[in-house]
Amino acid sequence: QVQLAESGGGLVQAGGSLRLSCAASGRTFSLNAMGWFRQAPGKAREFVAAINSSGGGTYYADSVKGRFIISRDNAKNIVYLQMNSLKPEDTAVYYCAARRSPIIIAREEGYDYWGQGTQVTVSS
Numbered sequence: 001q002v003q004l005a006e007s008g009g010g011l012v013q014a015g016g017s018l019r020l021s022c023a024a025s026g027r028t029f030s031l032n033a034m035g036w037f038r039q040a041p042g043k044a045r046e047f048v049a050a051i052n053s054s055g056g057g058t059y060y061a062d063s064v065k066g067r068f069i070i071s072r073d074n075a076k077n078i079v080y081l082q083m084n085s086l087k088p089e090d091t092a093v094y095y096c097a098a099r100r101s102p103i104i105i106a107r108e109e110g111y112d113y114w115g116q117g118t119q120v121t122v123s124s
Contacts, residue, residue, distance in 0.1 A: 002026040002113040004096045009118030012086055016122075020081040022096030022115060030054075030074040033099040036081045037108055038092035038120075045095070045108060049081060053102030061106075064090075086122045093117040 008020040022034070035050040049060045049070040058070050069082040079096060097111035 002028065002032065002098050004098060004113055004115035006094065006096045006115045006118040009094060009120045011121045011123065014086060014088055014122055014124050016086050017082070017084045018086065018120060020083065020094055020096075020118060020120070022079045022081075024077045024079070024096075024098060026077075028100075029077040029098075031102055033102055033104050034070075034072060034079040035097045035099070035104075035106075035108075035111055036070060036079075037095045037097060038090075039095070039117075040089075040092040043092075047106040047108065048094070050104040050106060051079065052104050057104055059104050059106060083120070086120075088122045088124045091120060091122050093119050 003025040005023045033052050036048040039045040051058045051070045055072045067085045072079040095117045096115040098113040100112045
């Protein structure tokens with residue numbers, strides 16, 4: 001069992017930056033691919049970014065490519081999402097997710113564990 005806890009959300013002006021963190025419990029973190037998803041009000045949850053178990057491979061949604069960076073620290077059991085050049089359309093609840101596999105996928109159905117989410121609000 002893996003438990004995930006996101007932090008770092010908040011209110012920021014357009015063009016600003018935030019860094020989200022996701023702390024994971026359990027001894028298998030270094031074997032888990034990790035992902036970030038988001039859900040805006042009235043919309044379905046969507047994929048944002050993912051990183052493989054070693055941290056050597058990443059994948060991004062087109063909407064955040066070049067602005068967001070996903071990374072991980074396997075010694076600390078933490079995955080990060082650095083969000084730069086934020087836009088009002090990035091406003092959403094951001095969720096961290098873990099897979100029982102080292103391989104990246106973008107489909108939320110492929111993730112086995114989820115955090116409670118952290119709110120990110122970008123004002124114009």
